[in-house]
Amino acid sequence: MAGTGSGSGAPRKQRADSRRNEEALLKAAAAAFVTSGVDAPVRDIAAMAGVGVGTIYRHFPTRADLIVAVYRHQVEACAEAGPALLAESATPHAALASWIDLFVDFLVTKHGLAEAMRSDDAAFQTLHAYFLDRLVPVCAQLLDAAATAGEIIPGVDALVLMHGIGNLCIGADSPGYDARLMVGLVIAGLRLR
Amino acid sequence: MAGTGSGSGAPRKQRADSRRNEEALLKAAAAAFVTSGVDAPVRDIAAMAGVGVGTIYRHFPTRADLIVAVYRHQVEACAEAGPALLAESATPHAALASWIDLFVDFLVTKHGLAEAMRSDDAAFQTLHAYFLDRLVPVCAQLLDAAATAGEIIPGVDALVLMHGIGNLCIGADSPGYDARLMVGLVIAGLRLR
DNA sequence: TGAAAAGCGGAACCGCGTTCCGTATATTCC
DNA sequence: GGAATATACGGAACGCGGTTCCGCTTTTCA
Numbered sequence: 001m002a003g004t005g006s007g008s009g010a011p012r013k014q015r016a017d018s019r020r021n022e023e024a025l026l027k028a029a030a031a032a033f034v035t036s037g038v039d040a041p042v043r044d045i046a047a048m049a050g051v052g053v054g055t056i057y058r059h060f061p062t063r064a065d066l067i068v069a070v071y072r073h074q075v076e077a078c079a080e081a082g083p084a085l086l087a088e089s090a091t092p093h094a095a096l097a098s099w100i101d102l103f104v105d106f107l108v109t110k111h112g113l114a115e116a117m118r119s120d121d122a123a124f125q126t127l128h129a130y131f132l133d134r135l136v137p138v139c140a141q142l143l144d145a146a147a148t149a150g151e152i153i154p155g156v157d158a159l160v161l162m163h164g165i166g167n168l169c170i171g172a173d174s175p176g177y178d179a180r181l182m183v184g185l186v187i188a189g190l191r192l193r
Numbered sequence: 194m195a196g197t198g199s200g201s202g203a204p205r206k207q208r209a210d211s212r213r214n215e216e217a218l219l220k221a222a223a224a225a226f227v228t229s230g231v232d233a234p235v236r237d238i239a240a241m242a243g244v245g246v247g248t249i250y251r252h253f254p255t256r257a258d259l260i261v262a263v264y265r266h267q268v269e270a271c272a273e274a275g276p277a278l279l280a281e282s283a284t285p286h287a288a289l290a291s292w293i294d295l296f297v298d299f300l301v302t303k304h305g306l307a308e309a310m311r312s313d314d315a316a317f318q319t320l321h322a323y324f325l326d327r328l329v330p331v332c333a334q335l336l337d338a339a340a341t342a343g344e345i346i347p348g349v350d351a352l353v354l355m356h357g358i359g360n361l362c363i364g365a366d367s368p369g370y371d372a373r374l375m376v377g378l379v380i381a382g383l384r385l386r
Numbered sequence: 387t388g389a390a391a392a393g394c395g396g397a398a399c400c401g402c403g404t405t406c407c408g409t410a411t412a413t414t415c416c
Numbered sequence: 417g418g419a420a421t422a423t424a425c426g427g428a429a430c431g432c433g434g435t436t437c438c439g440c441t442t443t444t445c446a
Binding site: 205207208210211214239244245247251 | 422423424425426427
């Protein structure tokens, strides 16, 4: 039957210029995020990529889509580091601590990402969905291992923990604040005494 | 010479309508903050108070001024509760925990306040100055007492701690988050083991 | 090569904070 | 009581940023 095959309905492949623009946008966004944070004005990013604002919306309907696209690799790396750390580390609690460190490293080096992570704006739904769906299970696994080993208090929800860690990383570069110290206190607080 | 004394320069007292407007604005802002959070649109607050937008800026040049004015009493109460708790509580650590609870209560019931607290926008300078200057010393006193009693790890900076607690309260009403649990972990993490 | 789909640019619109100035009014002095 | 004047008011106007929309260009495919 008029299949979904290549018969008559072969959908045209994406135009070359479109792909080029997408890549230019990704590069421009990455650069803009570094200098102006993830809230960099849409117009700036578009200008930097040499495209119109319409183009940015066509490729990345929401800001979250753009953020996800820019940081996908790093999030993947973080997610994959979880099981690895669990295998290498002396104890599950050590693995958990190291992994959280990795996560914190990721967040504090992206101006505004931590803020964006917790925005309840509908446009950031994608961000929640991706970041959390990808990282929460990893965190849960580490948490579970540590709890099973009797190292930490049981029953701590990974989603809540990650949410909290994310919050602690907001404004990590303000003078007079120390996100890592606070995260350290949380990790210490998890410990069973 | 035309002195600065009260001779001829008795400054006119504030006009009655001005005072009325200021109070109306305070009431309107308090109401708006409850329903829409501390980011309630300026125009809405002005309309609710039955004044023009210009009036709001004349009385409260920055949003922070308005927020401070609205919550001044509650901040004072929180600040004064510190020494009281220290006197009543079984241990300094218990007093610290209770006081932080009070602070968290205050923050989580004001939509957006925690976010605003950590904004580095210049307009929020007043908010930092007031809230932190008023509360950090209280926190420092409690922290110090607990450290002296050997209950918690020494050397934790009150400003950092309050900053962190504030951060943890961001989005306290989102489903799937539990600010109090996270704060509890931090307090537990302070404990010397 | 020519028609049609795909994509593009940027003008235009909206919401919100902020400023500014002509006008209204409370206060003061006679 | 009635001007004179400092004081305060209202809201139009401006700037900025996100978002939408549509006429035009470019690429693809036959």
